[in-house]
Amino acid sequence: MNRKANAVWQGNGKEGKGQLTTQSGVLSSNPYGFNTRFETEPGTNPEELIAAAHAGCFTMALAFQLQGAGFTADELRTEAVVSLEKDGNGFTITASALTLTAKIPGIDQQKFDELAGIAEKNCPVSKVLNAKISLKATLQG
Template sequence: MNRKASAVWQGSGKDGNGQITTQSGVLSNNPYGFKTRFENEPGTNPEELIAAAHAGCFTMALAFQLQGAGFTADELRTEAVVTLEKDGEGFTITQSALTLTAKIPGIDRQKFDELAGIAEKNCPVSKVLNAKISLNATLSA
């Protein structure tokens, strides 16, 4: 299976701008640039897209872990915060912090923690990130 996206850039690094498009069309010529990446101007940026990919990947991986163990979640809600830090002349993604709130009937805390840990380590996005990954998981009633 292959998935693809493309980026087009015009101009210099700080004053230029670009557009990101995904194969599915969910993103179509979405703007990004210095201001969307470093100054919170409306638009997207690579770190936001990585955070979305990690949150989605981990959450789906956990749903499959739960299914395999005989559980079905009422809700899994995950936020991923990706940290970009200055590294010499450039930048490095140093961390992806996952925060999960889950409502899963009939599961105990030990089994929940076990399955969430497996999902964290084995989702494909976790495997590709060369960064510290943390998980703060809450099981709600």
């Protein structure tokens, strides 16, 4: 299976502008640039997209772990915060912090922690990131 996206850039690094488009069309010429990455101009940026990918991948991986153990979540809500830090003349993604809030009928805390940990370590996005990954998981009610 392959998925693709395209980037188009015009201009230099700081004043230039780009657009991102995904195969599915969910992004279609979405703007990105220095101002959307390092300031607050509307648009997207690579770190935001990695955060979305990590949150989505982990959450789906946990849903499959739960299914395999005989549980179905009422709700899994995950936030991923990706950290970009200055590294010499460039930048490095140093961390992705996952925060999960889950409503899962019939599961105990130990089994929940076990399955969340497996999902965190084994989702494909976790495997590809060369960064510190952390997970704070809360089981509600």
